[in-house]
Amino acid sequence: MRCPLETREDREILVAYSSRALHAPDTELLEAHLQSCAACREFVRGQQVVWEALDGWQAPAVPADFDRSVYARIGEQVSWWQRMRGRMLVYRALPVTAVAALLLVGVLLERPAPPRVAPQPATTTAQVEGLQPDQVVRALDEMEVLDQFNRLIKPDSSESKM
Numbered sequence: 001m002r003c004p005l006e007t008r009e010d011r012e013i014l015v016a017y018s019s020r021a022l023h024a025p026d027t028e029l030l031e032a033h034l035q036s037c038a039a040c041r042e043f044v045r046g047q048q049v050v051w052e053a054l055d056g057w058q059a060p061a062v063p064a065d066f067d068r069s070v071y072a073r074i075g076e077q078v079s080w081w082q083r084m085r086g087r088m089l090v091y092r093a094l095p096v097t098a099v100a101a102l103l104l105v106g107v108l109l110e111r112p113a114p115p116r117v118a119p120q121p122a123t124t125t126a127q128v129e130g131l132q133p134d135q136v137v138r139a140l141d142e143m144e145v146l147d148q149f150n151r152l153i154k155p156d157s158s159e160s161k162m
Contacts, residue, residue: 004030005039014040018047066133073137080148083141 004010016022017030034041063069 003033003037003040005037005043011043014043015047018044019051060132062133070133070137070140073141074144080145080152083145 002010004013013022013026013030017027022030034044
């Protein structure tokens with residue numbers, strides 16, 4: 001048996017083996033190969049960590065009114081200028097924020113550095129992050145703002161030809 005790591009199609013055999021979806025005759029051949037190939041054993045170990053993490057992952061609960069709130073926000077006809085004007089208020093506070101940041105840096109520079117701690121050996125773990133519904137809604141808002149801004153900057157080519 002040639003090493004499955006040589007081609008992409010054969011790598012899928014390793015993934016199927018790791019997910020316990022490989023048929024018995026192929027499993028026996030692959031297990032024989034794994035005894036002699038350290039690279040494939042390492043690949044399978046990494047895949048098994050991923051599958052164990054996926055088995056333990058629980059999807060976050062979605063609020064009952066999620067669809068309604070998303071469609072309501074999509075339906076709002078607020079121009080990109082109105083949204084940007086609201087964000088401009090933040091920039092008015094920028095000088096005050098900059099001064100506060102400089103003061104904080106000055107205070108931190110006066111403090112002695114904490115003692116260094118020896119780094120701990122890395123352990124192989126898989127972390128799975130989930131998106132919260134409000135993150136999705138905010139992303140949709142930002143995408144809409146960028147789309148409207150892009151349309152103002154680059155008018156459709158059909159309009160510019162007229």
